[in-house]
Amino acid sequence: MDYKKLADLLFPDVTLTKEDLEARYPKRELKDGAIVTRFAPSPTGFLHIGSVFTCLVADNFAKKSGGVFILRIEDTDQNRKIENGVKLIIQGLNRYHINFDEGVDVDGNDYGNYGVYTQSQRKDIYKAMAKYLVSIGKAYPCFCDEETSQRDKAIQEASKELIGYYGSYAHCRNLTYEEVEENIKAGKKFAIRLKCESNADHKIVVEDAIRGTLKLSDNFNDVVILKRDFLPPYNFAHACDDHFMRVNLVIRGDEYIPSIAEHLQIFNALGFEPIKYAHVAPMQKMEGNSKRKISKRKDPEANVAFYLEEGYPVDGVREYLLNVANSNFEEWRKANPDANIDDFVVTTDKMSKSGALFDLPKLNDVSKNVISKFDAQKVYDLCLEWAEQYDKEFASILKENKDYAIKVFSIERGTPKPRKDIAKWNETKSAFGYFFKELYKPTCLDDYAFNYEKFNKELLKKIVDKYITIYQQETENSIWFGKIKELGVEFGFADDMKVYKANPEQFVGHYGDVASIIRVAITGKANTPDLFQICTLLGYEEVIKRLKLASEILSN
RNA sequence: GGUCCCAUCGUCAAGCGGUUAAGACACCACCCUUUCAAGGUGGUUUCAGCGGUUCGAAUCCGCUUGGGACUACCA
Numbered sequence: 001m002d003y004k005k006l007a008d009l010l011f012p013d014v015t016l017t018k019e020d021l022e023a024r025y026p027k028r029e030l031k032d033g034a035i036v037t038r039f040a041p042s043p044t045g046f047l048h049i050g051s052v053f054t055c056l057v058a059d060n061f062a063k064k065s066g067g068v069f070i071l072r073i074e075d076t077d078q079n080r081k082i083e084n085g086v087k088l089i090i091q092g093l094n095r096y097h098i099n100f101d102e103g104v105d106v107d108g109n110d111y112g113n114y115g116v117y118t119q120s121q122r123k124d125i126y127k128a129m130a131k132y133l134v135s136i137g138k139a140y141p142c143f144c145d146e147e148t149s150q151r152d153k154a155i156q157e158a159s160k161e162l163i164g165y166y167g168s169y170a171h172c173r174n175l176t177y178e179e180v181e182e183n184i185k186a187g188k189k190f191a192i193r194l195k196c197e198s199n200a201d202h203k204i205v206v207e208d209a210i211r212g213t214l215k216l217s218d219n220f221n222d223v224v225i226l227k228r229d230f231l232p233p234y235n236f237a238h239a240c241d242d243h244f245m246r247v248n249l250v251i252r253g254d255e256y257i258p259s260i261a262e263h264l265q266i267f268n269a270l271g272f273e274p275i276k277y278a279h280v281a282p283m284q285k286m287e288g289n290s291k292r293k294i295s296k297r298k299d300p301e302a303n304v305a306f307y308l309e310e311g312y313p314v315d316g317v318r319e320y321l322l323n324v325a326n327s328n329f330e331e332w333r334k335a336n337p338d339a340n341i342d343d344f345v346v347t348t349d350k351m352s353k354s355g356a357l358f359d360l361p362k363l364n365d366v367s368k369n370v371i372s373k374f375d376a377q378k379v380y381d382l383c384l385e386w387a388e389q390y391d392k393e394f395a396s397i398l399k400e401n402k403d404y405a406i407k408v409f410s411i412e413r414g415t416p417k418p419r420k421d422i423a424k425w426n427e428t429k430s431a432f433g434y435f436f437k438e439l440y441k442p443t444c445l446d447d448y449a450f451n452y453e454k455f456n457k458e459l460l461k462k463i464v465d466k467y468i469t470i471y472q473q474e475t476e477n478s479i480w481f482g483k484i485k486e487l488g489v490e491f492g493f494a495d496d497m498k499v500y501k502a503n504p505e506q507f508v509g510h511y512g513d514v515a516s517i518i519r520v521a522i523t524g525k526a527n528t529p530d531l532f533q534i535c536t537l538l539g540y541e542e543v544i545k546r547l548k549l550a551s552e553i554l555s556n
Numbered sequence: 557g558g559u560c561c562c563a564u565c566g567u568c569a570a571g572c573g574g575u576u577a578a579g580a581c582a583c584c585a586c587c588c589u590u591u592c593a594a595g596g597u598g599g600u601u602u603c604a605g606c607g608g609u610u611c612g613a614a615u616c617c618g619c620u621u622g623g624g625a626c627u628a629c630c631a
Contacts, residue, residue: 042631077630146629160557163627191629200559217559227629234631258560258626281562282625323580327569330580352569354562354624362568362581372594417594481590497589515591527592 006177007135009184010192016128018271025114025244028068035061037249038070038242039093039100042077043085047092047304049358050253050283053321055098057280058251060346062101070245071103073118076231086118092304096314102245114245119237126232129240129270130192130225138269139225141190142172143183162200164221165193173222192226194269204261209249209278209348211257219262235259239266242275254279278348283324283358301358311386311425313374315341316367323366326350338373364423372418376409383409386425394429397436407537408435411529419529434523435537442549443524445517455509461554463491463514464521468547473540477532481515488514521550 028036037058041051062069071090075081090106093099102112110116133139148171156163173195175183183190202218225236232240242250256263257279267274283302300306307317319341322329326346336343371379380398387395398405409432412419421431433439445460467487474480485495492508494500500510519531522543528534535543 040631044631074631080630142629144629149629157557162558193629211561214561216561224629229629231629233629238631253625253631254561255625256631260560279561324568327579330569334579356568359567359581365581412593415594419593421593477590484591512589512591519592525592529592531591 003137007131011131014131018132028246034067035065036068036247040072040074042074044080068101071100075120142193143188143190170222189228191224193222210351243272249276251278316370320363320366324356367423368420372420376406379409383425444553464551480532485511
């Protein structure tokens with residue numbers, strides 16, 4: 001068989017050669033150990049949080065090693081492609097401060113010397129390489145239709161044989177030149193298949209950067225490397241693109257582990273150096289008693305939009321994800337509490353082999369810590385940015401009361417032990433809303449269970465009423481608090497915690513309880529920052545107004 | 557079904573043949589207390605099971621169980 005002739009018959013228009021491509025995409029001149037890697041999404045839906053995770057890791061590898069991080073769009077499946085898919089991905093990634101050295105921008109323009117970076121525009125490369133494989137006898141045209149493969153599959157299933165296109169099921173593997181020519185003349189469309197030289201009994205051993213040594217069964221299938229539409233499936237595009245983009249570490253989800261053998265076979269047939277892999281475990285989610293991969297369909301938290309909507313600060317999510325990525329991150333953060341997150345070096349050997357369960361409470365904790373370190377201006381800016389998109393009412397209140405709002409956010413901020421009231425911006429309103437007249441809702445004090453039988457409605461009202469008569473705008477916290485204590489003593493509360501603890505039955509409660517009553521009366525909340533500062537910000541009139549309101553509600 | 561991957565507290569996890577089996581989140585208790593938080597201290601809870609190898613196993617090897625992935629002209 002003259003393979004060269006066959007190749008020309010199949011690809012009469014293709015003149016591009018492997019040598020041309022090797023020359024067009026020369027080896028990169030980078031320092032030793034530089035990692036060239038890529039993120040290669042398919043524009044088939046929203047941006048998945050797992051993608052952000054993988055990108056964070058990949059970006060870190062590339063940047064820290066003096067390498068390159070590439071964005072490549074894998075849009076060879078024309079059926080699953082969605083409108084604006086690419087834009088969605090890039091914008092989402094940019095929100096999380098992930099930037100590429102080469103790739104495609106939001107407007108679809110390429111940047112970098114190893115492009116183009118969109119697979120549907122790289123057809124000439126795939127065709128050239130497919131032609132090359134045919135010309136050296138390592139690939140062949142396949143005219144089989146879907147019916148044939150369905151039928152074969154049914155037979156294989158029934159007889160418990162391996163499922164695939166191999167052996168006697170590889171109908172087109174040994175077609176003669178004349179038969180191929182005849183089919184083409186008849187107008188039959190064809191795909192290109194790799195001529196597999198191995199079998200399932202053969203085992204291969206692969207070193208994975210995360211998994212370590214992997215023992216896999218070899219591929220036995222004559223896999224399709226060029227579909228009937230002459231676009232490659234993932235396997236062939238992966239080999240051609242990662243080779244010619246001079247990628248040296250492929251970071252991808254572990255669902256690809258079973259196809260490593262197939263991919264390496266393609267690299268080998270092509271005469272490419274085998275590539276290194278790092279297979280990342282996917283994020284998981286609890287369902288019933290078992291874990292499962294976090295799913296685009298079922299889980300809102302799979303979509304990065306979820307975190308944006310909830311108002312998780314970008315730095316909080318990034319920090320959480322890094323926490324999941326590398327077990328020593330926490331240690332590093334402890335040692336470098338104020339360091340920039342970008343200074344952390346992610347390593348493959350510290351990456352978990354099994355998928356981490358997405359832990360929202362942990363995210364909240366991380367996020368609270370991150371926010372607690374922001375200054376008031378930053379809290380204001382980020383919160384407003386969030387509110388403008390997701391809570392217009394709150395946004396306009398923030399804008400109208402900018403200086404005031406910043407003062408609110410300043411309470412106990414910038415201290416060695418800053419408050420940790422909020423984990424995400426959508427909590428700001430409920431945590432600080434009472435500061436704003438528009439959002440303050442008086443609450444019935446009696447609804448609060450103070451856990452003391454003696455705390456009846458009448459007593460509460462008496463305390464509030466009395467406080468109204470003695471309240472003054474103080475300049476000193478100590479004076480203000482002294483009055484709270486005095487007020488308590490008058491109604492039988494202890495003004496000394498130790499005395500109270502020694503004989504709790506002798507008192508109605510302690511000064512903390514008095515403060516709580518006043519706190520709820522003024523703010524409608526049991527948990528707030530320092531009440532004195534709140535009163536100062538609110539101003540005398542407003543405080544009195546609210547106390548009167550509280551008293552009124554109690555008399556009903 | 558076949559192939560492969562994975563398995564330490566409720567969750568994230570250190571661990572690499574000898575440890576009282578770290579730490580973090582969550583939960584509980586206590587302490588501190590000029591309120592609320594924060595903080596401090598302590599606690600509950602873990603090596604999936606069974607067999608080997610070894611003086612010695614969470615660690616190495618088998619099997620079992622459980623979970624997951626793949627099994628497309630999807631990626």
